[in-house]
Amino acid sequence: MLADLGEDARPLAGGHSLIPMMKLRLAMPAHLVDLGAIGELKGIRTDGGDIVIAAMTTQHELIADATLAARLPIIRETALAIADPQVRYVGTLGGNVANGDPGNDMPAVMLCLGASYHVVGTRGERRIAARDFYKGIYSTALEPGEMVTAIRVPVPPAGHGAAYEKLKRKVGDYATAAAAVILTQSQGRIATCSIALTNVGETPLWAKDAATAVVGTALDPATVKKAVAAAEAITSPAADNRGPAQYRTKMAGVMMARALARAKSRAA
C-alpha cells in the first residue's frame, strides 16, 4: 500500500512525532498507513547473540521487558527518559529510530550499541547499520517506499556497564545534550568502550575518538578530560531555547563524563 501511494504516503507508527508535526503543518501527508494492527511488527526476540525488537514495540513495552532489563539495560534506562508515561504507551522504537529527528534518544543508543535496522521496501529487504543510517535532520538512508521493520541489537558481553545520561529542562523535553556509553573493564581498566551523543548535531553522533581515548585507562581525570575534548570536537549543535550552541557542546561533554563514570561503576 505504501508503495502504491508513493511519496504522498507516510507509515503511521505511534504517531507521537508525526501527528504533532501535522498539526503544525510541518508534515502534510495525503495518506497515512496505520501499522497498528500488523502483528509481525510487534515483539522482542532473541536470535543468537542478538536481540531483535520489532519496530512497533512501544517504549512502555521496552521498559516492561525482563530480557532487555537483564541483558540490555541501557534500552530501558533510555526509554524511561523519553517523554512521559502516556507517550511511552504509544510511541514506538521503530518510529523513534526511523524518524531522523536528532532530538530522538534511541538513535544514539543504537549507534553506541552497533545496532542495525531491518528495512523492507518494494525491492525487498536489506539491513542498514545504525551508524550509516542518519544523513541529516529528518534525512536517513531510507529510500522512498522503504520502512524499518525491526531493530537488531548485538548484546554486549555480560558484565558490561552502560548508562544513558540526558540533560533536559523538563519532562517531555528533547535533550539539551545526552550521551550513551557502553563499556567493559578488566582489572579496573576500560577494555572496550563505545560512546554516542544525542541532539548536539544534525544527526546522532558516534564519538569514536572519545571512546578510543578511554580504552586501556582507569578513567582517571586527565583521561576523562581528553575524552571530553574529543567528544566536544565532533559536536555542532544549533542554538535554541535549550541554550546557546557553546553551552550545549559543553553539556554534551558533561553528560558523557557522567555516563562514563556511571557505566564504569556498573561494569563487573
Added chain:
Amino acid sequence: MAKTHVTMTVNGKAVEGLVEPRTLLIHFLREQLNLTGPHIGCDTSHCGACTVDLDGKSVKSCTLFAVQAEGGNLLTIEGMAAADGTLHALQEGFREMHGLQCGFCTPGMITRGYRLLQENPNPSEDEIRFGISGNLCRCTGYQNIVKAIQYAAAKLAGASVKEAAE
C-alpha cells in the same frame, strides 16, 4: 473527505460513528459522543488534560486519530463513578484531599491515576510523581494531587484512608 465508520466500547457501552480519517479521538469523544470530560488543553501532547484509558493504556486522545481506536475499549472520566453515582476512590480522593482548584486537569489526572494504580496498587510518592509526569496542573502544585492518589490507593487496598489524609 470520505468518512470512515468506527466502532468502539466507551465506558462499557458500544458506540459507533462516522469520522474523517483525520478526526482526532478527543474530537470524536467530545463532539460526537458528547463526552466533554476529557479536555483539550495544549493540543500538543504535553499537558495530559485529554488523557483517557484505551485498551489498558493511558493515552493522550489529542494525539491519536479516532480510527486508531477502532475496536478499542475506552474509559473516560464519565465512566469512573458507579451507576448509582457513588464516586470512584480516586474521585473521592480528589474531593477529600483538595486535589483540584480549577478542575481543568482533573479528568486527565484521574484517568491517569486509574491506570497507574492498576499497574502499581501501592505506589510511593516518587512513583506517583513519575507516573503523573505527563499531566500538568497549573493551580495546585501537585502536592494535593499526590495525596489524592495516595488516598485512593489506600482506600482501594481496604486500608484506613486516615493515614493518607494526614
